[in-house]
Structure formats: structure tokens, C-alpha cells
Amino acid sequence: MTRALLGAAGLAGSLMLGTTLAFAQVSEIRMIEAGGPSGESIEVGYIKPFTEKTGIRVVRENPAGLGKVRAMVESRNVTAPITELSSSELEQAKALDLLDPLDWDAIDPAPIYEEAIDEYGLGWQYYSTIMAWREGEKPLTSWADMWDVDNFPGARSFPDYPNYILPMALLADGVPVEELYPLDMDRAFAKLEEIKDHVAVWWEAGAQPPQLLQDNEVQYVAAWSGRVTDVEGVEYTFEQGQLDLTYFAIPKGASEEAKEAVYQLMHVMTIAENQAAAADIVSYTGPSQDLDPLLPQDRITKYPTVQQNRDVQFFIDAQWWFDNAEEVELRWQEFKLGL
Amino acid sequence: MAGNVEVAHRVQPTSSRLTLPKLGEGFAQVVPALILILLLFNVPLVIMLGWSFYPLETPLANYEQIFTRSIYLKVIGNTFYIAALTTVACCLLGYPLCYWMWRLSPRWRLIIASIVVLTFWVSILVRTYAWIVILGNDGIVNRLLLTWGLIDSSVSFLYNQTGVIIGTTNVLLPFLVLPLFAAMMRLDRRILLAAETLGAPKGVIFWKIFFPLTLPSLAAGAILIFILTLGFFITPAILGGGRVPMIANMMDLLINRLPRWELAAAISGVLLVFTMIFFAGYQWLNNRQQAS
Numbered sequence: 001m002t003r004a005l006l007g008a009a010g011l012a013g014s015l016m017l018g019t020t021l022a023f024a025q026v027s028e029i030r031m032i033e034a035g036g037p038s039g040e041s042i043e044v045g046y047i048k049p050f051t052e053k054t055g056i057r058v059v060r061e062n063p064a065g066l067g068k069v070r071a072m073v074e075s076r077n078v079t080a081p082i083t084e085l086s087s088s089e090l091e092q093a094k095a096l097d098l099l100d101p102l103d104w105d106a107i108d109p110a111p112i113y114e115e116a117i118d119e120y121g122l123g124w125q126y127y128s129t130i131m132a133w134r135e136g137e138k139p140l141t142s143w144a145d146m147w148d149v150d151n152f153p154g155a156r157s158f159p160d161y162p163n164y165i166l167p168m169a170l171l172a173d174g175v176p177v178e179e180l181y182p183l184d185m186d187r188a189f190a191k192l193e194e195i196k197d198h199v200a201v202w203w204e205a206g207a208q209p210p211q212l213l214q215d216n217e218v219q220y221v222a223a224w225s226g227r228v229t230d231v232e233g234v235e236y237t238f239e240q241g242q243l244d245l246t247y248f249a250i251p252k253g254a255s256e257e258a259k260e261a262v263y264q265l266m267h268v269m270t271i272a273e274n275q276a277a278a279a280d281i282v283s284y285t286g287p288s289q290d291l292d293p294l295l296p297q298d299r300i301t302k303y304p305t306v307q308q309n310r311d312v313q314f315f316i317d318a319q320w321w322f323d324n325a326e327e328v329e330l331r332w333q334e335f336k337l338g339l
Numbered sequence: 340m341a342g343n344v345e346v347a348h349r350v351q352p353t354s355s356r357l358t359l360p361k362l363g364e365g366f367a368q369v370v371p372a373l374i375l376i377l378l379l380f381n382v383p384l385v386i387m388l389g390w391s392f393y394p395l396e397t398p399l400a401n402y403e404q405i406f407t408r409s410i411y412l413k414v415i416g417n418t419f420y421i422a423a424l425t426t427v428a429c430c431l432l433g434y435p436l437c438y439w440m441w442r443l444s445p446r447w448r449l450i451i452a453s454i455v456v457l458t459f460w461v462s463i464l465v466r467t468y469a470w471i472v473i474l475g476n477d478g479i480v481n482r483l484l485l486t487w488g489l490i491d492s493s494v495s496f497l498y499n500q501t502g503v504i505i506g507t508t509n510v511l512l513p514f515l516v517l518p519l520f521a522a523m524m525r526l527d528r529r530i531l532l533a534a535e536t537l538g539a540p541k542g543v544i545f546w547k548i549f550f551p552l553t554l555p556s557l558a559a560g561a562i563l564i565f566i567l568t569l570g571f572f573i574t575p576a577i578l579g580g581g582r583v584p585m586i587a588n589m590m591d592l593l594i595n596r597l598p599r600w601e602l603a604a605a606i607s608g609v610l611l612v613f614t615m616i617f618f619a620g621y622q623w624l625n626n627r628q629q630a631s
Contacts, residue, residue: 067595155476160581201498202581216477217498329597334410337417337584 026261028057030080032069034246035062036206037226037282038125045278045286050268056261066092073098073252081254082262088163090121090247091322100250106263109270116287121247122266127284128243128304128313129164132228132236133220134213141239143172146220147191149198154219156195157212160202162332163321164242165192165222167314171240181317185328189335202336210234226282229302238309244316245287279303388611391604401605411589411606415613418585421503421575422568428508429564433515434557438549441523452520455513467506467577471497474505498580506574511567515560522556555624562621566614586610 033039039062047058064084072078085093093099099120107122116123131140138152145152146168158165167180169191175184200218203209209223210231221228228236248269250262268274275286276294283302285291292306300306304313321328392398405411440451458466473479474496481493496502526549534544572587579585586606593603 065595065598067598067600070598070600200495200580204576204581215471215475217475326597326599329592330408330410333414333584333589333592336581337410337413 026056026257028059029082029258029261029265030059030061031265032061032064032080032083034064034084035060038284041278041281041284044281045274045276046265046269049274050265053268054261054264056264058265065089066096066098069093069098069251070096076253078251078254078258081250081258082248082265083251085121085247085249087123087245087247087316087318088321088325090118090249091318092325093249094120095322098252100252100254100259102250102266103259103263106260107266107270109267110272111289112270112287113289115245118247121249122269123245123247123287124269125246125278125284125286126243126305127246128225128238128241128309129159129168129222130225130228130236130238130241131220132209132213132223132234134216135233135235137219137235139235140220140237143168143240144174146222147172147195149195152220155200155217156198157201157203157209157218157221157223158199159222160204160336162328163316166328167242167316168222168240177240177314180314181320183320183324185324185331189331192335193338196335196338225302225304226284229283238304239312241304241309241313242316243304243310243313387604388608389604390601391608393601401602402609404602405605405609414584414589415586415606415610417583418569419613421500421507421583421585422565424500424504425507425511425568426561426565428504429512429515430557430561432508433512433519433560437516437520437523440520452517455516458509458513463510463573466509467574470502470506470509470578474502497578498582500579500583502578502580503575503583503585506578507568507571510571510574511564514567515557515564518563519553519556519560523553526552555627559621559624562617562624566617566621569610569614 031042033042039060042060047060051057061080066085066089068080069083069085072080090099101119102122104117109117109122113123131143131146133140133154137154140146140152146156166183166185166188169188170180170184171177173187173191175187201208201212203212203221203223206224206227209218209221210228212218213221213228213234214231223236225236225238225241228234248266250259254262269286270288272286272288272290272294275288275291279285279291279295283299283304285295285303285305292300295303295306301308303309391401394400436455440448443451471478475481476493476495476497478496480496481490484490484494496505530548530552531544534548539547570587571585572591575583575585575588579588590603590606593599593606
């Protein structure tokens, strides 16, 4: 009896100690993310329920980039234990040994699509690179139209990122979607040469293309879907859009306590209801298999992953971009110098 | 005039006539600042340059890449070209402005000088974006030109080299105007009066006396503008429309996107050498000017 009591007291004591320790360990974690409306969607969809549940605050920093991850890892001072990476950046970060593997048992995800579960990353948000134009311009239905400046007159703005425009050049040149990869770089750059004089701005920030359309600076753009689907006076199509998934990962050397908190946050990110709340802020979607019915039905056509949009798009091949990253960037810069 | 004497005194110690024994006097007072600058500025710079020799098995590989893949030298060359054009634009705008200010009454001189200084108080970012509103295809200038019938379709001021040079000139003009104006104010007006008394026409006074006497200041200011333009990032990023590659934007790519810090460090090293050559020229002109 006494022993049992003692044992129970001991257990309770260690439990209490455990909880107080857990609370004492981290009260705040920092996160590096892409910023803009996407960052606000993280705040509302994931950080709010996470902080309510655990009491741990999350401070967002942006923009994201491999440089910051490398700086944290090499200085052995991981200030942000959770950082956003694009699909090709994730491959690059793995190759440079900048990440710690995720403990998927600790994350214990709700049902999500398989491509979102990576040894080093949680795929958390789908986005597309699509065609958009100023209201009143002739609507486009393919990248071939985008390249056809005679029938679709007007200035263009394209991304200053080869991975969002080289595949489009090949599609415009008549390469079938299923034969896109491995990309024929010579052919893609040759096609870009054809249109470069009509591209007024090569944009770097996602906020630029909608602004350029509204200012009537350009008439047609290739832009990230979430930046143009909710903009007044801008029309778009998901036809031949490039679907991509962005990841959250843990930089190598993050403390165990911080990792525990990150896993809990990642769990929150896999829940369909939270993803729906995030999708309400920006028209990007999370990886939950149960998400579609929870999305606002009146805006359903704006989301990149709903069936009707998924069917007309193609998925990026992150591995190819990783394998060819350096050569592509060099050729890209050389191409830009010839503008 | 008292103010000018003061300025002249303050610039005196940097002149080349400063001889060695004088250096010893204030040295103790300078030591703390010296240590601070060594630790916080020079040591990181050396570490950064050390990066350029990584990986150590092939210490010159990064430099080799700079000189074998033509792209890097082309971007450096393009940056120098933009810097040269900005310098010319600043000189052509700045010199007449200074000359005009110099001829004004003291009260107006103060007002105009304040307006020039005022631009320092507005963020570069805001000023750069303001050009979009003013010079865009649908901006104020193009709309006015269209309504007046001076042009048939919008002129592309932005998202090209012109846009970048407008932006850099706007930001850097005060850096030329303020020292040049100070130099003009230091000029002994009695020399000009003497020339006038001797019957020299206005043009001759300007070209034979005023211009040659202020030329070293203009040249020193021009080199300063040139060096400052080399590091511009925001302006080409916003007003260049991704079509005007400059060194800083290439660095951003190498550091944040690739991330190839070793190569970025090597390019920084090359740029540092070039900049130091230009800076030596600046110092030489500056010293010559103060010696005269």
C-alpha cells in the first residue's frame, strides 16, 4: 500500500517534473518563411492553433532562402529551427548536408498526400505558376498563345527564375507535357530568345506581376497563382500551369527541445481544418487528403490542387532541377545578359 | 566666410602634407577606434576573402571560374559601364547646379542646399518606387506627353538601362553636389574679381579660372559616385526589370539562391581590387586639390 502510494507519488512527481521541464524548455521558436500573404496564412492557419494548444509562440522571419540556412548551419547557431524551402531547394539542402531528418513518428501526421512526406521535409503548400492577363485582353489558353505576340499583343512579364519559365518555353514550342523532363535546355533557351524582346520585366518578387498588370505596365504575365487569382481586374487560367510543392525543414544542429516544438507545429500543419483556414487567406492549398470539401465552394476554382485544376497542370521535377541547378543558373544569367 | 575657414581647417589634416612626426601625437587617442575597426571590419573582410580560396585543395578554382566563364566578367563590365554613365549624368547635372547655387544670394543658397540635403531624408526604397509612378508606361510623364501629342505610344523609361541610371543618378547626385559646392565656396572670389578688373570676359573667367580651379573637386566627386554605384542593389532590382545585371544582384543570387559563397567571395575580392584602384585615384586627386 505504502509502496504503491510512493510509486504513484513518484510517478506523479516525475510527470509534473516532465511537464514543467517541457514548458521551461522553449517558450518561443522562430520560423523562416516566404512572407507575403502566404506568411499571413501560416499565422492564421497554423501558428494560432499551435500557440493555443502548446503556449509556444512562433516568430516569423522572411524571406526564406538557402543562404540563410547555410549561414545558420555553418555558424552552428540555428536561430530558426523551422525553415521553408522550395522543392528544388530541399534537394539542394540535402546534398549540402544542411538539414536534420524529420522524426515522422513524432510528427504523427493526419492523412496527407505521399509527395508531402519526405525524410527531410514536410510538404505543406501547393502553388502553381500560371498565365494571367489584364482584364479586357484576349484570354490565353496555352503557352503557345503566350508566345504568339501577333495574335495576343502586349508586353509580358516572366519570372526571373529559370525553373518557372524554361518548362513553359518548351510547352510553347510544342513539347508534350509527358516528355518535358529531362528538359532540353538548348531548345528552351532558343524559344526564350524568340520572345525576350516582348518581356518588359523579369520579376523576382511574387507581388510584382499583379502590380504590373494593374499599372498597365504589361498585359500578360506568368505568375504564382496565389498572387493573381484574387486580384481585381486580373484574369487567369490554370491551363498548362506548373504545380509545385513547398516544404518546411529543420536546419542541421537545431536543439532537441526546439525540434520537439517544431514537430508539434508540423502536426498542426497536416490537419485539414487548419489548412482550410490558411487557404482562406491565400489561394494556395495544403497537402491534406480531406481538404477539398472544406474549401470555400465559391472560390474553389482558384485553388491549384482541386481536381479540375490538377488535371490541366503538370508537376515540377525537383530532382532534375537539383541535378542541373548550377548549369541552368549560369546559362540563365548568360541569357539575361544578352537582353 | 567664417564657416568656410572652419571647413578648410577640418579638411587640412587629411592632406598629404601631413608628415610622420605629427602622426605620433594623436595616435593614442585613435587606438580604440582603430581596434574597433580592425575587429569589426577588417577581420571579417579577411575571413570573407579567405572563403574565396575554399575548397583548399584547389585554392584558385573560384578565381579560375571567374576568368573562364565569361558571364562574371561581363556582369562586372556591365556594372562599370552603368557606373560610368551614372557618373557622367551626375557631373552634367551636378556641376551646373553647384555653379548656379554658388552665384545665388546666401539666403537662396541655403534654401537650395536644404532641398538637396532633403533627399537624404527620404528612403531609397520610397524614392525608387516613386519613379515607377512618375515614369511608368501609364505614369504621369507618359500621360502628359501623350495628351500633348508629343509621342504616339508610351516611351519606355523604366525596366531598362535608362531606368537604372535615372534611379542611381537621383540617389547619388547629392554626394557630388555637396562636396563640389563646398569646394566652390572655398574658392577665393578675389581671384575672379581680379580677372574682371583686368577686363577678362565672363566666358574666359569661367573657363580659364573657375572651371580649372574646381575641376579636381569635380573629378574627386566623380570617382566617389563611380565607386558608390558599383554596390547598388535596390535600384537595378526595381527599375532594371531584371534586364540590367549588376554585381550586387549577382551576389544576391550566389549567396542566397545557389548558395555559392566561395565564388561570391572571390568576386568580392576582384571587385575590391578594382575599387581600391579607383579609391587610390580619388585620394590622389583629393590630396592634389587640397595641396593647391
